[in-house]
Amino acid sequence: MFWNTYCFLIHICADRSLESTIQVQSSRLDVMVRAGGTSEKTEVDISLSPRVNSVKPSKTVAITDQATALVQAGVPVIRLAAGEPDFDTPAVIAEAGINAIREGYTRYTPNAGTLEVRSAICHKLKEENGLSYTPDEILVSNGAKQSILQAVLAVCSPGDEVIIPAPFWVSYPEMARLADATPVILPTLISENFLLDPKLLESKLTEKSRLLILCSPSNPTGSVYSRKLLEEIAQIVARHPRLLVLSDEIYEHIIYAPATHTSFAALPGMWERTLTVNGFSKAFAMTGWRLGYLAGPKHFVAACGKIQSQFTSGASSISQKAAVAALEMGYAGGEAVSTMVKAFRERRDFLVKSFGELEGVKISEPQGAFYLFLDFSSYYGAEAEGFGIIENSESLCRYLLDKAQVALVPGDAFGDDKCIRISYAASLSTLHAAVERIKKAVVPLWPPIPV
Numbered sequence: 001m002f003w004n005t006y007c008f009l010i011h012i013c014a015d016r017s018l019e020s021t022i023q024v025q026s027s028r029l030d031v032m033v034r035a036g037g038t039s040e041k042t043e044v045d046i047s048l049s050p051r052v053n054s055v056k057p058s059k060t061v062a063i064t065d066q067a068t069a070l071v072q073a074g075v076p077v078i079r080l081a082a083g084e085p086d087f088d089t090p091a092v093i094a095e096a097g098i099n100a101i102r103e104g105y106t107r108y109t110p111n112a113g114t115l116e117v118r119s120a121i122c123h124k125l126k127e128e129n130g131l132s133y134t135p136d137e138i139l140v141s142n143g144a145k146q147s148i149l150q151a152v153l154a155v156c157s158p159g160d161e162v163i164i165p166a167p168f169w170v171s172y173p174e175m176a177r178l179a180d181a182t183p184v185i186l187p188t189l190i191s192e193n194f195l196l197d198p199k200l201l202e203s204k205l206t207e208k209s210r211l212l213i214l215c216s217p218s219n220p221t222g223s224v225y226s227r228k229l230l231e232e233i234a235q236i237v238a239r240h241p242r243l244l245v246l247s248d249e250i251y252e253h254i255i256y257a258p259a260t261h262t263s264f265a266a267l268p269g270m271w272e273r274t275l276t277v278n279g280f281s282k283a284f285a286m287t288g289w290r291l292g293y294l295a296g297p298k299h300f301v302a303a304c305g306k307i308q309s310q311f312t313s314g315a316s317s318i319s320q321k322a323a324v325a326a327l328e329m330g331y332a333g334g335e336a337v338s339t340m341v342k343a344f345r346e347r348r349d350f351l352v353k354s355f356g357e358l359e360g361v362k363i364s365e366p367q368g369a370f371y372l373f374l375d376f377s378s379y380y381g382a383e384a385e386g387f388g389i390i391e392n393s394e395s396l397c398r399y400l401l402d403k404a405q406v407a408l409v410p411g412d413a414f415g416d417d418k419c420i421r422i423s424y425a426a427s428l429s430t431l432h433a434a435v436e437r438i439k440k441a442v443v444p445l446w447p448p449i450p451v
Contacts, residue, residue, distance in 0.1 A: 055174045059413035063397075067407035078406045078434045080423050083219060083371070085285040087343075089322075090336040093284060096325035100318045109314040112305050113140025113293070117320040120327040121293055128332060129263040131276070131295065139301050140323075141308060142315050144250045144279035144292030149175050150311070151246055151275045151294060152211065154303040156181040160210035165196040166415030167373060169219045169248070173415075181210065185415055190364045190375050194221040198232040205236070211244050212237065214264060217251040220414045220421040221373040222348075222366020224255060227262040234267045244300075245274045250292070251369040253283035253332050256345050259367035265295075272297055280319075282369075283337050284326045289319040344370045347424040347431055354435045359446045370425045373411065377418035382448030390445065393417045404437035 064082040071077050088094075100106070112118065118135035125131040141147045148171070156162060158180035164172045166185045173183035186204060188194045201212070214233075216225040225233075237243050247264040255261055265274035279292030294304055308314075329336060348365075351372050355361050360378035382390045387403065390396050393410035397420055400406050411419035424431055 051178060051180065054177045058170050058174075060170055060409050063407060063409055067401075070407075076405055077401070078426075078430060078437065080426060080431075080434055081407045081409050081421075083282075083423055083425065084287045085282060085340065085370070085425050086427060087285040087340050089285050089289070090326070090329065092329065092336075093286065093322045093325045097289070097318050097322040100321035105317055105321055107317060109317045109320060111309045111314045112136075112301075113138065113315060114317070114320050117323050117327075118293075120324050121295070124327050125263075125276075125295060129276075130266045131263055131271070133295050134298075137295060137298050137301050139294045139305050139308065140315050140320065141292050141294065142312055143281065143290045144248070144277050145171060146308075146312070147277045147279070147292045147294040147304070148172075148246065148248065149178065150304040150307045151277065151296075151300070152176060152179045152181070153307055154300060155244055155275075156210050159208060161206065161208045163201070163204065163209055163212040164415075165194075165214070167194060167218075167220050167411065167419070168213070168415050169215060170413050172213050176211075182208075184209075187416075190362050190373075190419075193364045193367075194218065194223045194373070195225060195229060196233065198229070198236055201233060202236045205240055205243065207242065209240060209243050211246055213246045213248065215248040215251075216261070217255055217259075217366075217368025219251065219369055220371045220409070220411075220419075221364060222369045222371050223364065224259040224367040225262070227260075227267075230262055230264055231267055234264070234270050237273065238269055243273070245270065247274055247276045249276060249278045250282050252278060253337050254341055254344060254370060255368040256341070256348070256366075261368075275300060280323050280326055283333050283340075285340065286319075286322070286326070289316070289322055291315055291319040291323050343428075344424065347426075347428055348372065350428060350431060351422065351424055351435065354439075358439065358442065360448075370423060372422045372424060373414075373416075373419045374422065375418045376420055376442075379442060379445050379448050382445035384445060390448070393420050396420060400438060400441055404434075404441040406434050406437050 060081060067077050067079045067081060115135055117140055118138040121138050122133050122135060125133055152175045156179040160181045161184045162176035162181050163184050163186060166187050176183040184204060186196060186200055188196055237245060245264055249263060252261050263276060265271045265276050275294060275296040277294055280286040280289060294301060352363055352365050355374055356363060362375035366372060376396055380390055380392060384390060384399055387399050390399055393412050397408050397410045400408060409421040411417055
């Protein structure tokens, strides 16, 4: 049974945070040192910083790596954990990268990014988002994740609070902890499409509240904030002078009509206090190119640039050339992106219909991104033959990997243990196979507890 292999991989993942265990037992390790043909024992201090010890590894990355290892071992696992489009990078973008290499455009660029790509980003933000920026208000980084982390580090002081609606992208709370800030999690309801209640937000804000993180369209729920709801949130933000907003808009173009995207910085009075993060990985299928950007007031962007200058320096010159080509493909990515979005919508519709046929499953239909966040909590308490009790989202995902050979991400990683996340960045035929396997595995579990 490949379950033993999975358990082994889980333990490897857990050992990534082994430092906490080691630190409790001993902060020193005896090692043998070879010198001049002789060996002698010495001690090495292996303790790690409290900041690192406080951070959890990314569960989505861990599960994706585990599923990949199982596939490489010959186990036919269907991998629906990673948030990565299954499409190739559009040819015009790939050609721009290839040409950059051929033309010798392979050297360092300015730390903030080339003037060419920053100017192209400014044009995009003006035309598509109604936002006016100059190139010195743009910072290009090695992916949107780096942009977000640098923003959190730049504006948060120890003890500050970072307000995060749940379900959330797994990295937000950990980034707050890396800045010695406190993540404050605000729950949302599936009945409200996982959207933040402005009244709850207002009740939780304090003088320590420094940063509110919003993600629309959302990972993991696919929820999209309407302009009206964002305006309500903006009115609350305006009453708190210390509060900034980080608007994560990486899924901006993967959106399903009639839903529309609104940039938070475009709302009245919000430009001065909003840090907008976007990138090229999702809409342009450029995950491996590692390119994202931050737009905001020069004071904040310069602070983020200072961190980057001592961290990684500028992003890949080749990727920046490719990004310029991506931004020249037309409004919202043109036909290539709209073709991808059409396929994602078809997949979404199939999954919503299919899981809607399962007893006890609650669904909030995604309006964007390529994730389905399903409430399977009514199955908790069920006993699976040969497995045991389904206690929570993690045990359900372990059961589905064991029984159905489908890799999903438990909702507890995103702050909602009632749910599991399915990425439908996979072909329709793959999704058909996955649904068939999942249904076959869970139907015998219903009802979970005899009444």
